Amino acid sequence: MKYAAPVTVEEAQHLLASDEEAQVFAGATDLIPQIRAGRKQPPLTVDLKRIPRLVNMRVEGNTWVIGAAVSAAQLSSNPDLAVDFPGMTEAAALIGSDQIQSRATLGGNLCNASPAADTVPAMIVNGAVGVIATSEGTRMVPVSDIAIGPGSTCLAPGEFLLELLVERPPLRTADAYLRFIPRTEMDIAVVGAAARVTLAEDGVVESSRIAIGAVAPTVLRVDEAEAALAGRVIDDDLLDEIATAASERGSPITDKRGTADFRRHVVGVLTKRVVAAAAQRAGGSQ
């Protein structure tokens, strides 16, 4: 297993072109355990962290540009990002331990394509778009379309994610992310839920996006709940309504982390809690 650390996008593309089975990585927090477990044996690993564009985050115009290899620690300690996207920030801050967060990246979390990845629902509700390096240049794909099933993405061989673009939120808009784990830290989400809510001046919900994780092969939007929220004031009955919608939306499985019934139930609980949290933030109180 060879190791290469290109410093430009072109160099990385060159390396990937040299070997079909070459694999890019950023934090390696998914890759190394997968190699250990014998699930992957790439002949060449290409470290993306020495390419400046991938480890940089900034605002350009009205858009956040976040390098695919920016670490969760870098992300969650950025005070400006936390103002715009408290939910995305909290999702990044939930990944593993401090040790894991100094390595784990947004790009890795997304491209590992686990249905339980914490930052993905949060990116999706914020309408994040991935910029993918291709042999011709770049192409843009919404985050919701990048993972297409457990462990697989829409990326073609030789392609990799360069950066993520997220529009800054409009007024009276906020996001939130919640997950359920049996311990307080160091677990993979049994279920996760993200919401972004925009309130009208009178406090009714103008628009919302809700995404739930670990209840289907990929992260799901809960359209019924979004529709139910539109134009209404959030109260307990409405929250129960969207909880039911979220519970019915997924097709969870039973595995070592939880039963299907439990996931179905708790995703509803989290959805109502996360919508309430986002709405409260959007209303001005954190």
Add this chain to the structure above:
Amino acid sequence: MTTTQPEYKWVGTRPVRHDGLDKVTGRARYGADLALPGMLVGVVVRSPHPHANIVSIDTSRAELIDGVKAIVVGADFPVIGHDDSADAGEGVVDYRDLSRNVIARDKVLYEGHPVAAIAATSSTAARMAAEAIEIQYETLPYVLTVDEAMAENAPILHDDLITKGVSTSMGETNIASRELHEGGDLDAGFAQADVVVEREFTTKAVHQGYIEPHAVVADTGEDGRSVVWCSSQGHFLVRTQTAKVLGWEPSQIKVIPAEIGGGFGGKTTIYLEPLAVMLSAKAGRPVKLVMSRDEVFRASGPTSATRIRVKIGADKDGKITAAQAWLAYTAGAFKGSPVGPGCDCILTPYVIENFLIEGYDVVTNTAKVTAYRAPGAPMAAFASETVLDEIADELGIDPIDLRLRNAVKEGARAVYGPKFRRVGFIETLEAIKDHPHYKTPLGPNQGRGIASGFWFNGGLESSATVNINEDGTAVVVTGSPDIGGSRAAMAQMAAEELGIDVYRIRPVVADTESVGFTDVTGGSRVTFATGMAVVEACRKVVGLLSERAAKVWGVDQSEVEWVDGQAQHVLGAHSPLTIEEIADGAADTGGPVTASAAVNARGVGMAFSTQLCDVEVDTETGAVKILRYTTAQDAGRAIHPSYVEGQMQGGVAQGIGWALNEEYIYNNDGVMENPGFLDYRIPVASDLPMIDTVIVEVPNPNHPYGVRGVGEVGIVPPMAAVANAISDATGKRITDLPMSPTRIVKALMDNED
């Protein structure tokens, strides 16, 4: 909470442990930290099936791989008969079973069962060879639980297994033994009861979870002797067992103890050592074998999964009138679950006249169980202590008062036979009752639970040597691996006896050729039994030192007293001689001052613990937060209170993990699904509050300093304490471990229907 006791200078203080510096600087060497010149690395090839016949093993392709220096399979090891067995300190060991657990012969009995081992110049080469070994299996139906294994027409693991403890033969069976304790008149007892509660419980296999994986380096010479370096809870046991499996004499093997990174009972047996010795013998080079975490989970350690039924009756004053218990424990692939101690401990804290306790040791296609802290008792207490809680509830009696009403004290007879000497159970109950924690108010969705537990503690054999150096310092040599600060305790007792500063004593753990035979560090026995040997050796040394002083003064030894590290003449006729002076002049008075002592310790002090737990339950998600925890335990005498507290806190933390999240999960192929710390969820720091400790000291009259063991009993009550607290918070009694969010949500939803 101390009764009046003699004042000591060192015993009861908190000196910095002698081995501490090396451990905070990274210098201490654990099992995997030794590298020898020319050393090979090994891997173990393990069964992917829970139950299968081995049809053939072909190593020829693997042997051709570059760098591969030796391969061993089951056929390389001698055949051992069933009659060869011995008491290893934590239960009887059948060497035939042990040998077949170390490496499978004709049959694999669990996923992870070793089938072959390879030594090579690199781990890559060894892994390639592992893949190149061709093993043909004929898979067999398997059983994972006591229910499956005891069912009619169940697949049978061992066709020669005979159930011990029953009069008639049961035919082919997976039941290795039946235990029975009976007393009084059960029916009459239940007839006197005003309330009878009967419940059935299940618990899952859980692992000791020590952070250091098993590791060994073996260097076998051409003279047919091997030096084995490994971390274990007993290097003499490693020597005996390794020799047995190899068909060698114990004297052919020298075992050097490494520092040990946790054991909790799980390192009171051997796995890798005979493989490493044999590989090293074949290759003619030192060989190192280290388990991965995955292997640790799949193939070492866990304790039993169980099904337990408990029925207890009490009159309206809370007096227990009768009790009945039925326990079945998985043993894993070979007989020897801790159902025996489970039966012995389940009702032992209470005076019960009418009882029937029945236990079954059941073999299953899972890793052979190994001792885990108070083996067998925690799951039993989970059952009995929650039933008692329910009785207290129904009678409207405070759960501590209910226990006080029935608690054993000196002179009472335990259900398994012996009479109690002075014990401190009542004192632990009172300590909790008087604790401010017991009176604090609770909020919504919060609940409080208490539970108690009993453990025998161990005695067994220990040796110690005390050498006085030329400068008057002392070396205390024992054969007890130190897993939690026992060296400091040895030094403290020696300091007390010799009358010198604790830091002028160097406590060391010596190899099997440098100190007398010593049983395992287990059964909470080290401070008690090895401590006795140390005290005895010190007293001999004091005798020698006094004799030397008598010689210098030309007086009879009876005129010499040993006070504060110096010899004094009873009449003050001579100025005192310090230990330094005597040591310095030892050459002229008879040579070096040294003495050894060995004990087979009797008179262990039994241990009780009572614990109090507050929880908060998120009724929508089933998440349980431990808000506050207090544990009271009778230590007899705390030699080093910090490490006594540490044992108490560690036991509680493990028990909380067992209560809430820890479990072996198997898939449909009988393969463990969660062999890593991400999904085998032991508590992390943010899961727990501070764990308050109350050390109760009711001295053990049979130990020079009153010591009882403290290592084990702390893990007995927590599961029941947590369950009782959850019940208090939610009104739901969870009878299956772990009480995971899934289970709790399910219980609460059943409520709504």
Add this chain to the structure above:
Amino acid sequence: MSRTHVTCTINGDEVEFLAFDGQTLLDALRDEVQLIGVKEGCSTGDCGACSVILDDMLTCSCLVFAPEVEGRSLTTVEGLAEGDQLHPLQQSFLEGAALQCGICTPGFLVAAKSLLDKNPDPTEEEVRYAVAGNLCRCTGYDKIVRSILSAAADIRETM
């Protein structure tokens, strides 16, 4: 098998070693640099026994490929003491009996140092979350958390 030459700074000293293909930093530190204070409890990022500080960030060395540290700077438990002078954390762990078997201790010390370097006055809860990636099976964490808090107080006092 080819090997990669790696130069980096470990505990203030420039160190060179040859890393095997695919070798993790944990294995390289233990096997090539002989820094055995870095422990392996799982090799999958779950236990924290292998914690090191890599360019100011707390990291599991088992989740880093060895060649990644080319030109970078590392602190391991061996680098905490200055000569004979123990780090206040080491001292408080000793005095507070924060270790039983001690296998987790190097990882906890490194993680705690990383915390206190960034946050000299953490709350109990902050300490607990900061070391949640470090498993200890012996102590129940009580004495570890207390020792970190007391070292933090000591450090603040001497500053």
